[in-house]
Amino acid sequence: xxxxxxxxxxxxxxxxxxxxxxxxxxxxxxxxxxxxxxxxxxxxxxxxxxxxxxxxxxxxxxxxxxxxxxxxxxxxxxxxxxxxxxxxxxxxxxxxxxxxxxxxxxxxxxxxxxxxxxxxxxxxxxxxxxxxxxxxxxxxxxxxxxxxxxxxxxxxxxxxxxxxxxxxxxxxxxxxxxxxxxxxxxxxxxxxxxxxxxxxxxxxxxxxxxxxxxxxxxxxxxxxxxxxxxxxxxxxxxxxxxxxxxxxxxxxxxxxxxxxxxxxxxxxxxxxxxxxxxxxxxxxxxxxxxxxxxxxxxxxxxxxxxxxxxxxxxxxxxxxxxxxxxxxxxxxxxxxxxxxxxxxxxxxxxxxxxxxxx
Amino acid sequence: xxxxxxxxxxxxxxxxxxxxxxxxxxxxxxxxxxxxxxxxxxxxxxxxxxxxxxxxxxxxxxxxxxxxxxxxxxxxxxxxxxxxxxxxxxxxxxxxxxxxxxxxxxxxxxxxxxxxxxxxxxxxxxxxxxxxxxxxxxxxxxxxxxxxxxxxxxxxxxxxxxxxxxxxxxxxxxxxxxxxxxxxxxxxxxxxxxxxxxxxxxxxxxxxxxxxxxxxxxxxxxxxxxxxxxxxxxxxxxxxxxxxxxxxxxxx
Amino acid sequence: xxxxxxxxxxxxxxxxxxxxxxxxxxxxxxxxxxxxxxxxxxxxxxxxxxxxxxxxxxxxxxxxxxxxxxxxxxxxxxxxxxxxxxxxxxxxxxxxxxxxxxxxxxxxxxxxxxxxxxxxxxxxxxxxxxxxxxxxxxxxxxxxxxxxxxxxxxxxxxxxxxxxxxxxxxxxxxxxxxxxxxxxxxxxxxxxxxxxxxxxxxxxxxxxxxxxxxxxxxxxxxxxxxxxxxxxxxxxxxxxxxxxxxxxxxxxxxxxxxxxxxxxxxxxxxxxxxxxxxxxxxxxxxxxxx
Numbered sequence: 001x002x003x004x005x006x007x008x009x010x011x012x013x014x015x016x017x018x019x020x021x022x023x024x025x026x027x028x029x030x031x032x033x034x035x036x037x038x039x040x041x042x043x044x045x046x047x048x049x050x051x052x053x054x055x056x057x058x059x060x061x062x063x064x065x066x067x068x069x070x071x072x073x074x075x076x077x078x079x080x081x082x083x084x085x086x087x088x089x090x091x092x093x094x095x096x097x098x099x100x101x102x103x104x105x106x107x108x109x110x111x112x113x114x115x116x117x118x119x120x121x122x123x124x125x126x127x128x129x130x131x132x133x134x135x136x137x138x139x140x141x142x143x144x145x146x147x148x149x150x151x152x153x154x155x156x157x158x159x160x161x162x163x164x165x166x167x168x169x170x171x172x173x174x175x176x177x178x179x180x181x182x183x184x185x186x187x188x189x190x191x192x193x194x195x196x197x198x199x200x201x202x203x204x205x206x207x208x209x210x211x212x213x214x215x216x217x218x219x220x221x222x223x224x225x226x227x228x229x230x231x232x233x234x235x236x237x238x239x240x241x242x243x244x245x246x247x248x249x250x251x252x253x254x255x256x257x258x259x260x261x262x263x264x265x266x267x268x269x270x271x272x273x274x275x276x277x278x279x280x281x282x283x284x285x286x287x288x289x290x291x292x293x294x295x296x297x298x299x300x301x302x303x304x305x306x307x308x309x310x311x312x313x314x315x316x317x318x319x320x321x322x323x324x325x326x327x328x329x330x331x332x333x334x335x336x337x338x339x340x341x342x343x344x345x346x347x348x349x350x351x352x353x354x355x356x357x358x
Numbered sequence: 359x360x361x362x363x364x365x366x367x368x369x370x371x372x373x374x375x376x377x378x379x380x381x382x383x384x385x386x387x388x389x390x391x392x393x394x395x396x397x398x399x400x401x402x403x404x405x406x407x408x409x410x411x412x413x414x415x416x417x418x419x420x421x422x423x424x425x426x427x428x429x430x431x432x433x434x435x436x437x438x439x440x441x442x443x444x445x446x447x448x449x450x451x452x453x454x455x456x457x458x459x460x461x462x463x464x465x466x467x468x469x470x471x472x473x474x475x476x477x478x479x480x481x482x483x484x485x486x487x488x489x490x491x492x493x494x495x496x497x498x499x500x501x502x503x504x505x506x507x508x509x510x511x512x513x514x515x516x517x518x519x520x521x522x523x524x525x526x527x528x529x530x531x532x533x534x535x536x537x538x539x540x541x542x543x544x545x546x547x548x549x550x551x552x553x554x555x556x557x558x559x560x561x562x563x564x565x566x567x568x569x570x571x572x573x574x575x576x577x578x579x580x581x582x583x584x585x586x587x588x589x590x591x592x593x594x595x596x597x598x599x600x601x602x603x604x605x606x607x608x609x610x
Numbered sequence: 611x612x613x614x615x616x617x618x619x620x621x622x623x624x625x626x627x628x629x630x631x632x633x634x635x636x637x638x639x640x641x642x643x644x645x646x647x648x649x650x651x652x653x654x655x656x657x658x659x660x661x662x663x664x665x666x667x668x669x670x671x672x673x674x675x676x677x678x679x680x681x682x683x684x685x686x687x688x689x690x691x692x693x694x695x696x697x698x699x700x701x702x703x704x705x706x707x708x709x710x711x712x713x714x715x716x717x718x719x720x721x722x723x724x725x726x727x728x729x730x731x732x733x734x735x736x737x738x739x740x741x742x743x744x745x746x747x748x749x750x751x752x753x754x755x756x757x758x759x760x761x762x763x764x765x766x767x768x769x770x771x772x773x774x775x776x777x778x779x780x781x782x783x784x785x786x787x788x789x790x791x792x793x794x795x796x797x798x799x800x801x802x803x804x805x806x807x808x809x810x811x812x813x814x815x816x817x818x819x820x821x822x823x824x825x826x827x828x829x830x831x832x833x834x835x836x837x838x839x840x841x842x843x844x845x846x847x848x849x850x851x852x853x854x855x856x857x858x859x860x861x862x863x864x865x866x867x868x869x870x871x872x873x874x875x876x877x878x879x880x881x882x883x884x885x886x887x888x889x890x891x892x893x894x895x896x897x898x899x900x
Contacts, residue, residue: 009484070703116884122702123645124843127835128884131877142870185473192472192479193462193486200448200459207446210408211526212434212463221469251829255710262707267450302718309714316704316711317696 015187032176041168048168048240050280051175052233055182057261057272059229062186064258065266066195067222068202069117073129074257076113076136077106077227079249081234086153086244087146095158095165095239102235103228109136110227117219133254140246152245155238165239175236182229187269189225198222259312265324274323282307361386361562362530367416368586369406376402378586379416384530384579389556389563391573393597394583395606400566401443402586404532407564408433408440420530434463439523440532443566445515449508453499453518454490456507460525461486493521496558497551512539520551530562531555537569549575570598582606615745617861623751624820625857626758627830630813632837632849633765634806640782640844641802644694644705648713649810650831652689655716656682656811657823658724661731671734675815679808686807687800694803695796713828721825731818754816761812762850778802836880842893851891855879 006012016022036044056078063069081102088098116128140147147153157166158174165174189195197218200208205215238244256279264275283304290303315322333340360383369377377399384390392400405411407418409430417426420436428436439460448456465486471479494500497517502510507518516536523531536552537545549572555561567573573580574594582589582603590600597603635649646652659681663674693712697705738749769775781788781798788795814827821830834849837856841848856876863872871878883890 009487010480012487013480013483064703070706072706116881120884120888123706124839124884124888126706127839128881131836131874131880134877135874135881138870138874142868188473188475189469192483193465193467194469194472196451196455196459197462199451199455200462203448203450204446206410207442207448208459209410209430210434210440210446211459211522212431213459214431252714255714259707259711262703266703302721305714306718309711309718313693313708313711313715316700316708320700320704 013191029180036169036172044168044172046280046284048172048175050276051172051179052236052240053260053279054273054276055175055179055233055236056230056257057264057276058179058183058186058269059226059233060257060261061264061266061269061272062190062198062229063222063226064261065268065271066190066202067198067219068121069114069219069222070122070126070258071113071129071223071226072126072251072254072258073113073131073133073136074226074230075249075251075253076133077110077230078234078237078253078257079136079140079246080106080109080227081231082238082244082249083140083147083153083234084231085235085238086155089156090153095160099158099232099235103232106231106234107224107228109231110223110225111220113227114220114223117223118216130251130254133251137246137249137251140249147246150246152243154243156242158239171236171240175240178232178236182232183269186225186229190269194218194221256308259308263312263315263322265322265327266320268324270327271322271324274327278323282311360384361421362564363419364403364407365417365419367403367406367418368414369402369411370414375586377406377413380581380583380586380588381416382581382588382591384562384564386529386562387556387560388578389552389565389576391565391567391577391580391594392583393567393570393573393580394589398583399586400583401534403583404440404534404566407532408438434526434528437527437529438532439526439528439530441516441519441523441534441536443534443538445512445519447507447515447519447522450506452504452506453510453521454494454503456518457490457493457521457525458486460493460522461489463526465489489527490525493524496524496554497521513544516540516548517551524555524559524561528561530564533563533565533567535566535568537567537572545569545572546575548572552576574598612745614865616747617865618858619747619751619755621858621861622854623754623857624817624861625854626754627813627817627820627853628833628837628857629850629853630758630761630809630816631831631834632841632853633762633846634809634813635834636838636841636844636846636849637778637782637802637809638806639838640846641778642690642694642698642799644697645702645709646694646806647706647709648716648828649806649834650828651713651716651720652682652686652807653810653814653817653831654720654823654825654827655685655814656807657731657814657818657827658720659811660815660818661724661729661823665729665731671732675812678811678815682807682811683804686803686805689807690800690803695799717825717828724825726825728822728824731815731823733819736819750819757812757816761809765809774798774801778805833876836876836883838890839880840883840890842890845890845892848890848892 006017011017016025035047039047056074060071060074063071084102084105085098088101089095113129113132117125120128141149143149144151157164159165165171190198197208197213200211200213201215201218209215260275260279261272262275263278264273265271286303286307319325321328332344362384365381367377367380368375380403382390392403394400402411406413409428413426417424419425420438425433425436448459465482467479467482494503497520499514499517499521502514507515510518516539533552536548540548552563552565553576556563565577577594579592580594580597581591582597582600584606589602589606590597631649631653635646638644638646656678659678660674663669663677664671667674669677693708697708733750733753735749735753740747740749740752769779777788777793777798778801780791780793781795785795788798810831813831817827817830821827833856834853837852838849839852840855841850841852856879859879860872860875863875
């Protein structure tokens with residue numbers, strides 16, 4: 001059994017609460033660093049997508065999980081980031097400034113899309129963000145002088161300080177670095193005064209206001225950070241695929257993003273990562289099971305979307321803590337061994353308040 | 359000059375006059391209680407003072423300043439904190455984090471310093487935590503500091519909400535029915551806390567309360583309200599003897 | 611002038627379709643507190659059922675329509691029983707995600723059962739016109755408007771004068787009180803879902819000649835949301851008025867505004883409403899009491 005010890009305020013503020021956790025993460029980083037030695041291009045490619053969607057998931061988790069603002073419009077930020085990077089690059093801008101611009105412009109769009117959040121919440125906010133997503137998609141299609149409309153845009157490999165990043169290994173490292181930077185930023189925001197204010201306004205906005213929290217300012221901050229993260233992910237996505245077109249940023253993408261963090265486990269950053277991993281791994285699993293299914297079912301092109309839809313419904317109804325719930329239970333089992341009791345995580349009616357109320 | 363004044367305060371919701379021309383003053387360092395039957399308008403007055411609602415008429419003055427139209431989130435920085443009738447805690451956070459939110463208004467950190475973990479951030483975080491420690495000590499919540507608030511028993515939740523309000527370092531504390539949901543022993547307990555808050559921390563208290571024992575035990579002045587109108591004002595004993603008050607509570 | 615009137619009538623007709631979908635959507639929301647993000651797909655299922663009876667089985671139009679409605683009522687009740695009842699009491703995000711998942715599933719099943727192609731549904735009004743003085747109008751559009759008016763009138767009478775209708779209203783207003791006076795609330799919920807699905811089905815079949823029957827029809831039905839918000843969430847007459855307004859705004863946008871705006875006109879309208887008057891035309895704004 002293991003009990004972390006905290007003996008000073010600084011201990012409370014540490015990123016890695018104890019030596020054990022620090023070593024775990026160092027091992028993880030080492031593993032990620034060395035992965036290209038052991039894995040082929042395909043696996044690195046998938047890992048890159050995990051990082052890219054992981055960035056989106058972390059951004060969404062901040063906004064939806066921690067601040068309680070429902071967004072069905074994140075595909076808009078993804079698109080703005082992707083197209084900004086593509087357009088600026090086609091006009092000759094270097095990768096790094098274009099990348100930063102992609103994030104910044106997404107942030108601005110995020111602030112705009114966050115405006116309804118200052119007036120409405122819950123399902124109305126969901127619909128408002130959905131509406132914005134439709135509008136942004138339409139703008140991309142119609143503004144063909146800049147975005148080449150439905151014909152789509154090709155995107156070249158990023159070039160950083162003269163080094164051309166081509167091939168799965170380079171993209172893997174690039175997206176890995178960006179992912180961990182975004183993760184660090186979000187973690188630091190969440191475990192600080194701003195993070196507490198965000199959770200406060202989720203749990204009781206009336207009480208939060210009475211404690212002096214400016215709801216508008218913090219909702220906007222959450223939307224902005226979430227949008228910047230998603231925009232950066234969009235830029236990486238554009239470079240990874242080397243080709244983008246409006247249909248890659250439709251409503252279903254926003255819906256999939258939301259489902260990703262629900263399955264991952266709302267309210268935890270680990271959940272965001274698990275959700276992204278699940279999102280990438282699921283199609284692989286389906287391809288794998290196809291051999292064991294009767295041919296008529298195996299050939300269906302909708303197998304993937306059906307599985308995703310069914311799984312998300314099952315998770316919401318039966319395992320609201322998501323994949324992170326399993327992870328927490330596993331960790332608890334290991335750390336409390338042999339004293340783990342099966343009823344430990346039984347849902348207590350009072351404490352199981354859904355993170356987002358009406 | 360009194361710390362807090364309300365003059366001819368009124369709020370109409372449609373045809374209903376929830377608060378109808380109420381005036382009173384609260385002296386610094388005193389405990390002022392508002393009593394009245396259910397629906398008399400007591401919590402509505404609190405909601406007007408903490409600026410959740412806008413009054414239709416009248417004014418509210420705090421430390422000589424007119425705060426009638428101030429934004430709801432500015433009330434805390436002026437030095438007014440409150441608890442809620444139905445406990446509005448942040449159920450998904452632990453006790454420590456709940457009380458830390460109370461420090462929000464006094465110890466500010468910029469987003470940039472938070473992201474970069476600048477020394478200014480660390481210093482201010484530690485300062486906030488020291489303040490919270492004092493409150494946890496004062497209220498005896500040390501054993502529960504890491505417990506998720508949503509799973510705590512009712513009496514403890516009330517204490518946490520009190521702690522959170524105290525973290526604002528208020529000059530005026532609004533307590534909305536502190537004894538509701540508590541048994542006799544717990545009510546006496548909270549009575550001592552309220553007196554301690556006035557005597558030890560020097561906080562002025564404006565309270566809404568039903569329990570007449572608690573009211574008589576702690577109040578310096580009492581105001582009786584019915585149908586949004588002021589019935590009587592004076593010491594607890596005076597108000598309890600007032601014929602208008604008696605008939606309001608017991609009927610004619 | 612002719613063109614303007616034709617566009618106007620076409621807009622009203624499409625608006626009637628939106629109105630019917632929004633009507634079912636708001637009915638379900640008022641009674642069960644569930645915002646059904648899959649209601650557009652429910653409409654799609656209705657259209658496909660109509661297709662099956664009318665085009666595939668070659669039954670007469672009105673018989674096919676009635677059969678489709680009957681199937682939709684059962685479909686609605688099944689949805690309520692197996693998917694939505696377990697959701698009772700869970701927060702709004704759970705509802706949104708489950709209904710979104712449902713919309714994915716319905717689209718997938720439809721494409722498997724009927725195929726991903728676009729299908730035509732012939733009605734007795736196909737390619738016929740109505741002359742009103744100087745003006746030539748499509749019979750299709752006029753039929754939709756007339757049918758909607760008849761349906762709405764029937765529903766109004768049903769809610770006002772029948773016992774079940776009054777029971778439904780009671781359940782929508784205050785579920786607990788309805789329980790106390792002996793109303794079988796679970797059965798009423800079932801019926802409301804049946805009604806909501808049926809109206810959506812009718813809307814789908816009416817829409818078929820204009821938008822064709824295909825798996826992505828649900829996106830048209832998604833416009834029920836702006837309609838409901840514009841009318842005031844929780845107001846049934848509001849949903850109808852909202853739907854018609856959106857239909858008209860869209861068709862006017864085709865005529866007078868740059869290309870593409872008509873696709874998003876409904877959503878621009880929704881954003882305007884939420885920013886300026888969130889309670890919509892007929893809704894009431896309620897604040898939580900603390």
